[in-house]
Each structure stands twice: as C-alpha cells, then as structure tokens.
Amino acid sequence: xxxxxxxxxxxxxxxxxxxxxxxxxxxxxxxxxxxxPITHPTTATAxxxxxxxxxxxxxxxxxxxxxxxxxxxxxxxxxxxxxRSVLRPTVDIFLRDHLLHNKPFLxxxxxxEILAEAASLLAPGCMFAGFRGLEFLQGQAFASDEPLAVxxxxxxxxxxxxxxxxxxxxxxxxxxxxLVRGIADFVPAVGEAPRQPVDNPSFRWNxxxxxxxxxxxxxxxxxxxxxxxxxxxxxxxxTKLTARDPRELAGDRRGRRWLMPSALLDGCFVSCGTYTYxxxxxxxxxxxxxxxxxxxxLPTAGESCRCRFTLREENxxxxxxxxxxxxxxxxxxxxxxxYQVANLTRRK
Numbered sequence: 371x372x373x374x375x376x377x378x379x380x381x382x383x384x385x386x387x388x389x390x391x392x393x394x395x396x397x398x399x400x401x402x403x404x405x406x407p408i409t410h411p412t413t414a415t416a417x418x419x420x421x422x423x424x425x426x427x428x429x430x431x432x433x434x435x436x437x438x439x440x441x442x443x444x445x446x447x448x449x450x451x452x453x454r455s456v457l458r459p460t461v462d463i464f465l466r467d468h469l470l471h472n473k474p475f476l477x478x479x480x481x482x483e484i485l486a487e488a489a490s491l492l493a494p495g496c497m498f499a500g501f502r503g504l505e506f507l508q509g510q511a512f513a514s515d516e517p518l519a520v521x522x523x524x525x526x527x528x529x530x531x532x533x534x535x536x537x538x539x540x541x542x543x544x545x546x547x548x549l550v551r552g553i554a555d556f557v558p559a560v561g562e563a564p565r566q567p568v569d570n571p572s573f574r575w576n577x578x579x580x581x582x583x584x585x586x587x588x589x590x591x592x593x594x595x596x597x598x599x600x601x602x603x604x605x606x607x608x609t610k611l612t613a614r615d616p617r618e619l620a621g622d623r624r625g626r627r628w629l630m631p632s633a634l635l636d637g638c639f640v641s642c643g644t645y646t647y648x649x650x651x652x653x654x655x656x657x658x659x660x661x662x663x664x665x666x667x668l669p670t671a672g673e674s675c676r677c678r679f680t681l682r683e684e685n686x687x688x689x690x691x692x693x694x695x696x697x698x699x700x701x702x703x704x705x706x707x708x709y710q711v712a713n714l715t716r717r718k
Contacts, residue, residue: 375431387612388503388588388717390624393434399690402498406479407517410651411564411566411694411702411705414555414663424618429532431449431614432446433532433699434453434491434492434625435559435624435625436626436627437487437490437491437625437627438487438617438620438624438625438626438628439455439456439480439483439484439487439620439623440453440455440484440488440491440522440625441453441454441455441485441700443491445713446491448520449486449492449499449525449526449527450492450522450523450524450525450526451490451523452521452522452523452524453484453491453499453520453521453522453524454519454520454521455484455519455520455522456518456519457476457510457517457518457519457520458517459512459514459515459516459517459518460515461472461621461622462623463591463593463619463620463621464476464477464480464593464594464617464619464621464632465512465528465592466588466591467591467592467594468588468589468590468591468594469588470509470511470524470587470588471523471587472589473512473513473586473672474511474512475509475510475511475512476509476510476520476537477632477636478506478509478550478562478630478639478641478656478657479537479630479635479639480619480632481506481510481520481549481550481627481710482501482504482550482552482630482632482635483619483628483630483632484520484522485501485522485524485533485534485535485550485552486498486501486537486554486629486630487522487627487629488522488524488533489524489531489533489554489556490556490627490629491518491524492524492526492531493526493554493556494530495558495628496556496557496558497556497557497558497559497628498554498555498556498629499555499556499557499559499622499664500554500555500580500662500663500664500665500704501533501552501553501554501555501660501662501663502530502552502553502555502661502662502663503551503552503553503659503661504550504551504552504659504660504661505551505552505658505659506549506550506656506657506658506659507547507548507549507550507551508539508547508548509539509549509606509656509686510537510539510549511539513514514706518537518538518684519534519537519660520536520537520549521535521536521537521546522534522535522536523536524554525563528611529553530553530554530555530713531553531554531555531556532553532651533550533551533553534548534550534551535548535549535550535551535554536548536549537549542604542669543676547713551603552659560667561665561666561700563666563667563702564702564705565696565701565702566678566694566696566699566700567696567697568608568660568677568678568694568696568700569674569699570608571601571603571607571608572574572603573603574601574712575599575601576599576600576601576608577598577599578597578598578599578600578609580595580597580640580642588655588656590636590640593603593614593619593633593643594600594633594636594637595643596612596613596614596633596634596636596637597609597610597611597637597640598611598612600644602644602648605680605681606677606678606679606680606681606691606693607641607645607674607680608642608647608677608678608679609638609676610674610675610676611634611635611637611674611675611676611677611695612632612672612673612675613633613634613669613670613671613672613675613697614633614671614672615671615676616628616631616632616633616668617632618633618671619632627647627651628668628670629665631665631666631667631668631669631695631703631704634669634675634695634703634704635695635704638677638679638693638704638706638709639657639709639711641677641679641693642679642689642691642693642709642711643655643656645679645681645689645691646689646711646713649681650689651688653713653714654713654714655657655688655689655711655712655713655714656711656712656714657709657711657712658688658710658711659705659709659710660706660708660709660710661707661708662705662706662707662708663673663704663705663706663707664702664704664705664706665703665704666701666702666703666704666705667697667703668703669697669698669702669703673697673698674698675692675695675696675697675698675703676695676696677694677695678693678694678696679691679692679693680692680693682708686713687713688710688711689710689711689713690708690709690710690711691706691708691710691711692706692707692709693706693709694706
C-alpha cells in the first residue's frame with residue numbers, strides 16, 4: 371500500500387517542485403470549466419515525410435569519427451550495422467550526472483542518442499527525425515567504476531531503421547539484455563518546424579529545484595539540470611528550461627555530431643515525472659517509452675525553451691503523457707506522443 375506523506379514532505383521531495391497553492395487550485399474539478407481544450411502538435415500535423423528505404427543511396431564506407439557515442443564498428447552489411455559504445459562511469463559526464471540509488475545509470479536520452487547515431491550510419495546524407503515505438507526495456511546500471519560496453523544493432527527494413535541496444539542491464543554479468551528498442555526515422559532535409567508557443571499558466575510559475583542526496587531516487591548533475599520553473603494544473607503542466615550545448619554531454623569524446631536535444635528531453639521527462647509524483651499520489655516512475663518522438667532542431671546554448679505536457683492516461687502500471695518542447699520563438703524542438711512513466715514501488 372502507498373504510504374501517506376505530509377504536505378511538507380511532498381514539497382521537499384517531489385523532484386524539487388515548489389508547488390504553490392495557486393497551482394494546486396487548478397487540480398480542483400471545478401477548475402475544468404475555466405480551462406480551454408488542450409492541443410499539442412502531433413506527428414501527423416508536423417508534416418514529416420519519412421525517408422523510404424529505396425530513397426537511401428548505397429552506403430559509403432562507414433565513418434564514425436564524428437559520432438561521439440559510437441566507439442567501434444562490430445559488424446556491417448549492406449542493410450545492417452552493429453556498433454559498440456564503451457561507457458565509463460568515472461569519466462562520462464552523462465553517467466556522473468545521472469545516478470539511480472547513488473549509482474551511475476545510463477540515461478534513457480543517451481541510450482536513444484546511441485541508437486540514433488548508429489542508425490545514421492545507414493542513412494547517409496539524411497537528417498535524423500525521431501523514433502517510433504521507442505521502448506526503454508531495461509536500464510544499464512554500474513555496480514563498480516569499471517567501464518561497460520553496449521552494442522547497437524540497426525537493420526534497414528521497409529518499416530524504417532529498426533534499432534536495438536543491448537548490454538548487461540541492471541543485473542550485470544556476461545549475459546546480454548535488450549535495453550532499448552525502436553524504429554528510427556530520417557528525412558532528406560530539415561523541414562519547417564510547426565509553431566505551437568507554450569503560453570503562461572493561469573496561475574504563477576514556481577521555482578524548480580532538483581533533488582539533492584537524501585530522499586532522491588534519481589539524482590541529476592549540472593549537465594542535466596535544465597528545468598528552471600514549473601506550473602502544474604489538473605491536466606498536466608508547463609516548465610521553463612534553459613538549453614545547454616547538446617555536445618556537453620559527450621565530454622571528452624571525439625566527434626561533434628550530437629543528433630538529439632538529449633538534456634532538454636530529459637528535462638521534459640523530469641517534468642512529467644514531477645507531475646506523476648505530486649498529482650498522482652506520490653508515485654515514483656522511470657521512462658518506459660513512447661509511441662512517437664519527432665525531433666526538429668537543437669536549440670543554442672543558453673536559449674530559453676518551454677515544455678507543455680498533458681496527462682493522457684494513468685493506471686496502476688504507469689502514466690502516459692503527450693508533450694511538446696519549443697524554442698524561444700515558439701517553434702517545436704520536439705514532439706512526443708504517449709510518453710510513458712512506469713510506476714515504481716517506493717524504497718523504504
């Protein structure tokens with residue numbers, strides 16, 4: 371059974387969200403009468419034309435020199451490639467800045483970046499556009515400071531670029547587990563991103579502070595602390611984020627071609643996770659996947675961004691959200707449909 375917590379405790383540990391009374395008033399059923407319909411841009415309205423397999427030219431010699439998360443080619447064929455990424459818990463910023471139970475834990479957004487970079491090897495001359503059916507099946511944990519390797523296998527099929535990331539997972543050992551699975555999409559050129567500005571909340575914005583050691587299930591370091599302010603309401607909420615250089619997560623890794631707004635997406639995940647905890651009876655959760663993710667741009671370092679997220683469904687196993695992330699001009703950076711937060715049992 372879910373334990374009950376005091377209001378003070380909730381304010382202290384709910385992912386740092388200072389949820390003021392003004393925001394919580396919007397949770398009352400009577401507030402629904404004053405709330406307009408919530409619309410998110412969708413992958414359909416985004417007008418993305420996914421590149422077909424037949425439109426991709428024969429791949430040139432595979433070159434990983436500009437891909438930070440790909441350390442080696444394990445095997446390669448005309449329509450399939452397997453790559454290896456060596457993860458260093460004492461060196462890699464994205465591991466030092468992302469701890470689960472105080473141990474390095476591979477962020478879902480970096481697992482996705484590995485798959486995107488591997489898939490790009492089979493899509494020469496094209497731009498990465500996102501994923502379909504993205505599943506975070508198991509996390510990659512680190513029991514010691516020793517480096518671990520994960521492998522990405524990408525197969526180009528009629529469905530798209532089918533991706534799978536394998537590693538030792540949470541149990542460790544020699545056996546390989548599937549960590550992440552999804553279908554990558556590519557486009558011939560960057561199209562115009564839809565505009566869907568995120569307006570101000572009906573009540574005020576509230577300062578957001580990431581959790582510190584103590585109550586925290588997941589700890590975020592500086593490179594992943596992008597959320598500045600939050601406003602929750604009955605249907606979801608909004609957050610303000612400040613972009614950092616996407617390449618910052620790569621640290622000393624060679625290569626400049628980071629493909630996803632990874633830290634910003636992690637901020638969107640944190641936003642949804644905060645709502646899950648505060649508004650859904652103190653549930654802890656971790657990313658489980660999403661039906662569709664579309665990527666349009668990488669904002670510049672220091673740029674002000676906003677996320678609007680909406681709860682679509684919730685049950686005993688988890689909660690599902692749609693969200694869109696916009697830049698300072700209100701242009702979509704990313705659109706996610708049915709992002710799932712899987713419920714976890716609170717550790718006593």
